[in-house]
């Protein structure tokens with residue numbers, strides 16, 4: 001197991017030409033179609049994206065979208081001027097062609113609006129159930145948490161789809177917002193998604209990405225701050241099977257003083273050709289004095305033939321920071337752990353099961369939504385049944 | 393009924409310079425109800441003996457046999473050995489992140505017994521075992537060995553010994569790193585275990601002090617991968633006074 005830690009090692013990361021100051025643009029024409037040689041596309045299997053990164057037609061959606069509406073919350077599909085006004089509401093200026101296209105071409109927006117001061121205990125659950133991966137489609141989602149509000153929104157992606165998506169999140173000053181995005185797709189799904197969040201002054205934001213299904217899932221999760229004191233906790237859990245490509249790119253852009261980011265992603269891989277990518281970018285701008293950031297990625301490789309890429313990247317433009325660090329580790333089953341469990345009579349399969357559950361447990365407990373936590377435990381179980389627990 | 397028989401056991405480990413022989417022919421029989429102490433200097437191969445009996449993959453058996461009540465232990469997998477009635481309290485218990493002590497204990501008990509323990513009595517048993525070893529009741533919610541102090545790890549091993557109740561217990565330096573109170577608590581646990589009918593104990597230690605609380609039937613001096621001498625409890629007193637010098641010198645010539 002290799003673990004890198006501390007600011008020092010982070011600072012020693014070679015300064016490749018920084019891609020963290022992209023010149024974004026709403027103009028689709030200004031974004032050339034990626035070739036795969038670009039820093040931000042180098043891990044992604046473009047050929048399998050069904051053209052979503054390029055110029056695939058955004059067809060009428062084949063994905064059913066349903067939701068619950070807890071009292072006091074507005075959840076609605078909006079069009080026209082209202083939808084247009086929501087484009088870029090999170091401060092997003094697209095740095096990819098697909099994001100620019102989604103903003104330019106998708107006429108409607110799914111809006112979840114939590115009013116100022118609302119305290120909503122029941123999670124808003126939006127079900128996105130795809131029916132046809134042969135249809136290339138796109139969606140724009142806006143989650144707006146009013147000042148000092150508290151609420152949780154779950155986006156649950158299931159079924160068959162080829163989807164380009166932009167999710168914009170605005171967390172008002174002092175709000176406590178949680179966004180959980182589940183990628184529990186069928187095997188043939190392709191999902192290219194960009195989550196952009198603006199964290200308000202003294203607001204607390206939790207973003208949880210859970211990716212299990214799909215042929216290719218790539219999620220870019222970016223956070224910027226709308227004032228000092230904002231805090232973002234970015235959690236992720238993924239499980240890649242044979243042939244699956246699951247990619248998470250994080251970008252915490254500390255552009256305000258005394259802001260915090262805490263990134264923790266854990267993944268397991270099993271089966272031939274399972275590929276996961278985690279890229280954790282943190283930028284601490286000159287103005288961002290007194291910030292704290294920590295990012296960590298751990299991967300557990302459960303079989304041969306898997307590839308886990310893990311790239312932490314910290315760029316610091318001010319010396320006045322409270323703390324910054326990162327860790328990245330990719331490991332196989334620990335023989336000593338397995339031996340200890342088996343020396344207590346626990347058979348090999350059961351021991352592996354315990355270790356994998358243990359690996360994810362602390363992360364799952366941090367999600368903070370009991371129904372989701374329970375569901376994830378069973379999903380982990382189901383994934384394990386496919387490989388680790390299978391009779392060989 | 394339990395009889396652990398070790399005959400001419402030879403064990404090597406893989407090193408950068410090829411295999412290195414650690415155990416050079418160990419013969420030892422633990423009959424029904426007996427407690428044997430193995431004492432020896434650092435590096436003499438005590439843990440190697442314990443791990444080899446338990447089946448750790450790092451060790452290669454190059455000769456000899458180990459049987460438990462006539463069954464071939466070396467042919468069994470690690471977990472089969474445990475289910476056959478062997479227990480190893482480890483010198484360095486391993487952390488298992490994210491797995492709670494209570495989940496671990498329940499899973500182990502279920503595996504050993506072949507059925508899940510009755511919930512009511514089990515919870516009581518676990519609480520009693522933890523309490524007897526001076527472990528806080530909240531211990532069950534902590535992750536296995538994660539952040540445990542040295543003493544807590546050892547007491548946790550003995551709590552497992554009592555709950556899983558094997559036929560033969562191998563205790564690898566369970567006494568090291570314990571203060572005097574913890575040593576007493578641990579010794580009482582081992583004594584409760586061996587006060588039962590027919591339980592065997594192989595107590596590996598560096599120091600004689602634990603033998604004041606757990607009186608062995610036999611003492612073996614272990615030097616350079618072999619048993620250099622054996623005797624009764626009085627041999628421990630002699631080691632206390634004279635140390636291992638005379639044996640290590642003999643071994644190096």
Ligand SMILES: Nc1ncnc2c1ncn2[C@@H]1O[C@H](COP(=O)(O)OP(=O)(O)OP(=O)(O)O)[C@@H](O)[C@H]1O
Nearest residue numbers: 405406407412414433434435436437438439440441
């Ligand atoms: N991978 C290895 N490569 C080389 N030598 C090894 C390896 N593993 C173990 N050994 C050696 O085997 C010998 C026996 O080790 P073992 O742990 O069994 O000793 P011990 O008697 O339990 O010592 P202690 O009292 O320190 O616990 C030691 O000399 C040790 O250095």
Ligand SMILES: [Mg+2]
Nearest residue numbers: 438439483565
């Ligand atoms: Mg030892």
